[in-house]
Amino acid sequence: MRGDMKISRGRAEGDSRIGQSTFTGLVHQDTVLENRPAIAINDNFFAPGARSFWHAHDGGQVLIVKAGQGHIHNRSGESAPLHPGDVVYADPGEEHWHGADPRSYILHTAISMGVTKWLEEVSDADYQRITGS
Numbered sequence: 174m175r176g177d178m179k180i181s182r183g184r185a186e187g188d189s190r191i192g193q194s195t196f197t198g199l200v201h202q203d204t205v206l207e208n209r210p211a212i213a214i215n216d217n218f219f220a221p222g223a224r225s226f227w228h229a230h231d232g233g234q235v236l237i238v239k240a241g242q243g244h245i246h247n248r249s250g251e252s253a254p255l256h257p258g259d260v261v262y263a264d265p266g267e268e269h270w271h272g273a274d275p276r277s278y279i280l281h282t283a284i285s286m287g288v289t290k291w292l293e294e295v296s297d298a299d300y301q302r303i304t305g306s
């Protein structure tokens with residue numbers, strides 16, 4: 174039996190990158206596990222008010238909140254504040270966005286399965302409605 178075990182020591186080699194085309198605001202991303210065809214693992218640091226665009230993952234997504242405060246919202250209208258220790262699972266194909274509270278950064282590990290389908294930007298009005306800002 175041949176395996177292809179991969180051990181990550183918390184961060185892949187290379188520089189942090191700044192998410193630009195699929196985020197509003199300042200988001201730093203560190204790859205934790207790379208070069209796996211069916212899974213991507215990244216640590217994402219969102220500055221206050223920063224957020225992802227609407228998106229979905231064909232295999233689902235897990236978010237593990239490590240620090241700060243944030244929010245998550247899906248197309249069916251479900252919203253929740255995010256706090257350290259929270260773990261969120263988005264079903265395959267579930268359109269959602271997530272990001273920092275307007276008054277706090279958030280750091281989370283994102284485990285994304287399959288292909289990510291990026292959609293439109295979250296409007297300031299929708300963000301403010303969800304975050305109460």
